[in-house]
Amino acid sequence: QQQVKQSPQSLIVQKGGISIINCAYENTAFDYFPWYQQFPGKGPALLIAIRPDVSEKKEGRFTISFNKSAKQFSLHIMDSQPGDSATYFCAAGSTNAGGTSYGKLTFGQGTILTVHP
Amino acid sequence: NAGVMQNPRHLVRRRGQEARLRCSPMKGHSHVYWYRQLPEEGLKFMVYLQKENIIDESGMPKERFSAEFPKEGPSILRIQQVVRGDSAAYFCASSPLNRGGEAKNIQYFGAGTRLSVL
Numbered sequence: 001q002q003q004v005k006q007s008p009q010s011l012i013v014q015k016g017g018i019s020i021i022n023c024a025y026e027n028t029a030f031d032y033f034p035w036y037q038q039f040p041g042k043g044p045a046l047l048i049a050i051r052p053d054v055s056e057k058k059e060g061r062f063t064i065s066f067n068k069s070a071k072q073f074s075l076h077i078m079d080s081q082p083g084d085s086a087t088y089f090c091a092a093g094s095t096n097a098g099g100t101s102y103g104k105l106t107f108g109q110g111t112i113l114t115v116h117p
Numbered sequence: 118n119a120g121v122m123q124n125p126r127h128l129v130r131r132r133g134q135e136a137r138l139r140c141s142p143m144k145g146h147s148h149v150y151w152y153r154q155l156p157e158e159g160l161k162f163m164v165y166l167q168k169e170n171i172i173d174e175s176g177m178p179k180e181r182f183s184a185e186f187p188k189e190g191p192s193i194l195r196i197q198q199v200v201r202g203d204s205a206a207y208f209c210a211s212s213p214l215n216r217g218g219e220a221k222n223i224q225y226f227g228a229g230t231r232l233s234v235l
Contacts, residue, residue, distance in 0.1 A: 006159070034223070043121075043208055043226035044160070089159055103173055104150065105224060107159035 006108025019077040021111045023090035030092040038087045080115045121227035129233045136196040138230045142211030149192040150210040199234045
């Protein structure tokens with residue numbers, strides 16, 4: 001019930017195309033859904049995050065779509081660039097009883113994105 | 118404002134030795150999280166600490182692993198009697214205390230410590 005399933009494992013996109021990565025979760029207590037970008041040899045960096053009271057959030061070329069009833073969320077990268085080539089992780093967390101923290105994050109397995117020039 | 122600092126970046130140990138991984142959170146952050154990443158896998162939660170308190174250690178192996186976040190100084194993840202299966206990248210993240218709003222407790226990650234057990 002704590003799992004977050006991510007697909008696809010790898011994705012190849014041409015420059016200028018749209019990259020779409022999907023995640024599904026089971027635990028309805030999750031109320032925070034961030035996406036992280038990781039380059040080789042580096043730590044994950046937060047890209048964008050959403051909470052379940054909205055169905056979509058956009059920041060620049062990155063958009064999260066959230067479907068609460070289906071317990072699914074996805075990352076769309078518009079106008080994909082070679083510099084976007086990295087591993088992307090979705091994650092999910094839940095606010096603790098005191099409302100002060102999301103506590104641990106449960107991560108998906110990751111998607112290796114390659115954008116060809 | 119410096120980011121989350123982890124050291125060492127690379128650590129090589131022989132089987133049976135001890136490994137100590139250090140994490141200094143971002144300035145003003147009082148929550149620290151440790152995650153482990155095996156090759157080509159996602160990050161797995163290990164432990165969540167606040168100053169002098171372990172809040173959630175549900176992801177920590179029952180034996181050989183321990184973590185602390187003292188009142189002064191960095192957080193330490195300690196692995197005793199390392200085995201080859203401990204080889205992984207260990208990431209620390211930190212978040213601020215009760216910021217509220219959209220920025221509430223976003224976790225910022227360090228660059229990780231890559232542990233190799235020979």
